[in-house]
Amino acid sequence: MKDISDIHGHLIAGEWQRGDDSRPNVNPSDTRDIIGLYACAGRDEVDRAVGAARAAFQTWAFSGPQARHELLDAVGTELLTRKDEIGRLLAREEGKTLPEAIGETARAGQVFKFFAGEALRVTGDVQQSVRPGIDVEVSREPVGVIALITPWNFPIAIPAWKIAPALAYGNCVVLKPAELTPGCAHVIAQLLHKHGCPPGVFSMVMGSGSVVGDALVSHPDVDAVSFTGSAATGSRIASTCGGLRRKVQLEMGGKNPMVVMDDADLKTAVQACLNGSFFSTGQRCTASSRLIVQAGIHDAFVQELARQMRALRVGDALQGDTQIGPVVDERQLASNLEYVELARREASEVIGGERLDLAAPGFYQAPALFLGTKNDARINREEIFGPCATVIRVDDFDEALAVANDTDFGLSAGICTSSLKQATLFRRKVEAGMVMVNLPTAGVDYHVPFGGRKGSSFGPREQGRYAAEFYTVTKTTYQSA
Numbered sequence: 001m002k003d004i005s006d007i008h009g010h011l012i013a014g015e016w017q018r019g020d021d022s023r024p025n026v027n028p029s030d031t032r033d034i035i036g037l038y039a040c041a042g043r044d045e046v047d048r049a050v051g052a053a054r055a056a057f058q059t060w061a062f063s064g065p066q067a068r069h070e071l072l073d074a075v076g077t078e079l080l081t082r083k084d085e086i087g088r089l090l091a092r093e094e095g096k097t098l099p100e101a102i103g104e105t106a107r108a109g110q111v112f113k114f115f116a117g118e119a120l121r122v123t124g125d126v127q128q129s130v131r132p133g134i135d136v137e138v139s140r141e142p143v144g145v146i147a148l149i150t151p152w153n154f155p156i157a158i159p160a161w162k163i164a165p166a167l168a169y170g171n172c173v174v175l176k177p178a179e180l181t182p183g184c185a186h187v188i189a190q191l192l193h194k195h196g197c198p199p200g201v202f203s204m205v206m207g208s209g210s211v212v213g214d215a216l217v218s219h220p221d222v223d224a225v226s227f228t229g230s231a232a233t234g235s236r237i238a239s240t241c242g243g244l245r246r247k248v249q250l251e252m253g254g255k256n257p258m259v260v261m262d263d264a265d266l267k268t269a270v271q272a273c274l275n276g277s278f279f280s281t282g283q284r285c286t287a288s289s290r291l292i293v294q295a296g297i298h299d300a301f302v303q304e305l306a307r308q309m310r311a312l313r314v315g316d317a318l319q320g321d322t323q324i325g326p327v328v329d330e331r332q333l334a335s336n337l338e339y340v341e342l343a344r345r346e347a348s349e350v351i352g353g354e355r356l357d358l359a360a361p362g363f364y365q366a367p368a369l370f371l372g373t374k375n376d377a378r379i380n381r382e383e384i385f386g387p388c389a390t391v392i393r394v395d396d397f398d399e400a401l402a403v404a405n406d407t408d409f410g411l412s413a414g415i416c417t418s419s420l421k422q423a424t425l426f427r428r429k430v431e432a433g434m435v436m437v438n439l440p441t442a443g444v445d446y447h448v449p450f451g452g453r454k455g456s457s458f459g460p461r462e463q464g465r466y467a468a469e470f471y472t473v474t475k476t477t478y479q480s481a
């Protein structure tokens with residue numbers, strides 16, 4: 001029988017609340033390892049959290065920047081100081097390797113510190129009126145109560161890059177982390193609580209998307225929703241928010257192209273693709289999932305990439321020599337394996353991709369390359385979200401660019417080339433929110449905008465000072481002098 005005192009509770013109105021339902025947080029590297037029990041909320045908890053946020057809003061909105069700066073800075077400092085320990089928890093609950101997990105925790109710390117600075121730099125405009133004797137001021141104000149819904153693949157960085165700007169600009173927050181990975185979000189909640197976040201300013205309610213997520217998105221007292229996750233859930237949230245005329249920001253999937261031109265440095269191109277396609281087990285919305293390779297370099301590139309891919313060590317995320325951790329859970333692994341089966345029909349050759357049975361029971365999969373594919377095949381249209389990349393052979397730059405842009409998504413795009421002309425043309429013409437030249441499509445900075453075009457994103461950008469567009473509303477004031 002489970003002991004209720006062991007359950008990690010929700011944070012609502014400044015208090016830890018357990019309820020009586022909970023779910024085990026399972027280590028995907030070794031399913032015998034249960035990290036802890038985490039509470040599962042229902043609609044009542046959501047109501048209480050939103051109510052507490054509404055009640056706290058007027059005070060927090062007018063609290064001034066110093067308190068916000070100090071809170072965010074303290075949380076950022078502690079995340080950085082404890083990055084090894086928290087990174088270990090992240091690797092244990094999500095399955096990315098320890099260095100990746102520690103790096104992500106450090107990134108979350110930097111995000112908090114960045115927005116601690118932004119809290120001191122909320123600016124507006126003073127303009128001259130077209131009418132004499134009138135001053136015009138454009139100022140930014142907080143939006144209100146913001147619901148944040150986050151996925152499992154970046155369980156600390158994504159909550160951080162939504163919570164920190166929301167609080168910096170004076171909003172109150174209710175966070176619902178992914179049910180698969182609540183541990184890191186729970187740590188952020190602990191730190192906000194510990195460093196004096198006033199009751200109701202930040203609440204965290206754990207549980208399933210269909211209950212807690214849905215209750216939050218449709219709650220009458222929520223003013224805005226920021227979501228990262230699948231395109232299907234994102235579309236559903238967009239229609240609910242549209243109907244309610246509620247501000248919404250969506251970060252969804254990608255089918256990111258990486259173009260490799262004949263004149264690319266082979267070593268650079270292979271490294272960029274190895275990293276972009278397979279690191280973090282391919283579970284990144286910025287992963288390079290379509291490798292678009294010019295005919296002249298194609299065979300040498302594929303041979304070298306396949307050789308290095310096969311040499312990648314798949315294993316327990318916490319083991320020092322592991323390069324590719326497990327897939328996050330059985331459902332995601334089953335979905336990846338279905339795509340491998342589909343690739344057997346749609347590609348001319350499949351390398352790797354099989355389920356691996358290692359010493360510990362976990363969700364292990366060998367990285368996979370699907371060769372000789374056509375861009376209209378399903379494996380090139382749908383986001384797989386696993387350690388799988390397709391290869392599409394093209395004749396020249398124009399064809400590479402056309403294939404790169406022929407997708408419903410538009411998050412990140414890369415090119416490997418030594419030609420300044422081709423790099424420049426690609427930067428200008430590719431339909432993506434982020435472009436990488438001689439770099440992996442995944443792996444971004446914490447202080448500049450993040451987001452895409454077409455089916456990948458909706459609403460204003462996340463991160464950097466551009467985050468203010470979503471987390472504030474402008475007010476234009478006219479005053480007779």
Ligand SMILES: NC(=O)C1=CN([C@@H]2O[C@H](COP(=O)(O)OP(=O)(O)OC[C@H]3O[C@@H](n4cnc5c(N)ncnc54)[C@H](OP(=O)(O)O)[C@@H]3O)[C@@H](O)[C@H]2O)C=CC1
Nearest residue numbers: 150151177178179208209213214229230233252253285385
């Ligand atoms: N762009 C990205 O970064 C990500 C993309 N994905 C893509 O999505 C696929 C499925 O992953 P999955 O985790 O199921 O993604 P989801 O879109 O289902 O989950 C993302 C978040 O939304 C929540 N959610 C689910 N349903 C609803 C709902 N009806 N209303 C409100 N919130 C909801 C989830 O809660 P809960 O998990 O608790 O049910 C989670 O917190 C992956 O295979 C991948 O292709 C997934 C994760 C991240």
Ligand SMILES: O=C(O)CCC(=O)C(=O)O
Nearest residue numbers: 283284285286442443444
């Ligand atoms: O590539 C990165 O660094 C970020 C990717 C990301 O945010 C995502 O996959 O959701």
